[in-house]
Amino acid sequence: MNTNDTEIAWSILQKAGYSRTLELQKADVVLLVTCSIREKAEQTIWNRLKHLTASKKRIQKHKRSLTIGVLGCMAERLKSELLDQEKLVDVLAGPDAYRDLPRLLSLAHGGQRASNVLLSLEETYADVIPVHQTLEGHSAFVSIMRGCDNMCSYCIVPFTRGRERSRPMSSIVEEVRMLSDQGVKEITLLGQNVNSYRDLSKLQFSCSERNTQLSRGFQSVYRTKQGGLRFADLLDRVSLINPNMRIRFTSPHPKDFPDEVLQLIQERSNICKHLHLPAQSGSSRILHAMRRGYTREAYLELVENIRKIIPGVSLSSDFIAGFCSETEEDHQQTISLLKEVGYNIGFFFTYSMRKKTHAYHRLEDNVPAPVKKRRLEELISVFREKATKVNMTLIGNTQLVLVEGKSKRSSEELCGRNDGNVKVIFPKTNLPVQPEKTQMACITPGDYVLVKITSANSQSLRGHALNHSSLNDRKTA
Ligand code: SF4
Structure with missing residues (x-):
């Protein structure tokens, strides 16, 4: 969502005559698009703001100004703290106020602190x-x-x-x-x-x-x-x-x-054929406390129905470790859900209480931090073990991969994602433009290629590319 919010804000600012630089030294305005979903995300922004404020003071010594703005969820959640108490920002724009950015920035250029955090x-x-x-x-x-x-x-x-x-x-x-x-x-x-x-x-x-x-x-x-x-x-x-x-x-x-x-x-x-099915917990008691609107049984029935209708579907999920009142038994229920479903991709977080929420008003954040951390590690370890097995079932198969670019580890390798959104890594090479054709072409980002899978772990698949392809002649044998 933040990538998309950045793209929207940028479109509005571009129309208002702003141009973009990724170099701080050249910038007159720095805008941070923020997330409040976890404490850690907010802490990152607080640290960034402190660095930016130090840069601003240095820049001001050279008679230049720097306007600092916070966009998105943190602007909405922490308006007075950001603007009045800490005085770290000049402009605040909530997620529904990006159209107002040119006006807010011109107020800031005139020396005022400006904010619009109205929700629509x-x-x-x-x-x-x-x-x-x-x-x-x-x-x-x-x-x-x-x-x-x-x-x-x-x-x-x-x-x-x-x-x-x-x-x-x-x-x-x-x-x-x-x-x-x-x-x-x-x-x-x-x-x-x-x-x-x-x-x-x-x-x-x-x-x-x-x-x-x-x-x-x-x-x-x-x-x-x-x-x-x-x-x-x-x-x-x-x-x-x-x-x-x-x-x-x-x-x-x-x-x-x-x-x-x-x-x-x-x-x-x-x-x-990839569905993100955020489970959050495998315990019906905790799911009730989370107000998720389903039980473990209903969730598992949904998984069964999905697999019946879309055989071979890839599943991913989010899990929260150490939600209010979570017992060892509840935690074991989440572990057993991970084993029972066998996700291809998983996202795991420790619970951090956010003000304003129902849990903040009605529940107690009573799982100690070391316990949350240990449970998180256990969830990740069970997920990895199972995901390795799930991904290994693809060894020997041919996967259609949309190429993203060079792999992080080696410039001699490329990476992309299969239909199930699992990362696939393979050596860079020229390929036949179609199966059994002699004409060769190099692989560029945005190409579809068929990759024969030769190994797998919990995070990615590896293989070798066979030929260029397209969704129209998709083969995932
Ligand atoms: S569905 Fe629940 S977890 Fe997801 S954004 Fe809405 S309130 Fe938050």
């Missing part, structure tokens, strides 16, 4: 075409909705990013079409809760039987929206734009996976 019920930046910044330009994020209504008890997002609102489908389709024309090979539909997408501007398309949306066994703390165009409609439209462009989406909530969405993913070769 409508702002989706639908008409702002983001300036996409991704490396090599072969993949892009497309924001489809903002905010979240779910109110999970640990989460600050509903308070910093506001109520859930969906961007009109027509503007999403237009942006994806534009990206496709620019040669982008992969888009990720982006939002806090993408699969609860509802474009209510087209209510004439609604009919009552299309409103049953929740996955079996799942509940929602808010009234689900009725009518309009749903996530299945959006996926359908977007995936038809260019059959050779991969479609991904993140982050979904497990409650909104009706069979219709799963069947569409299975049918369309350009919708990646």
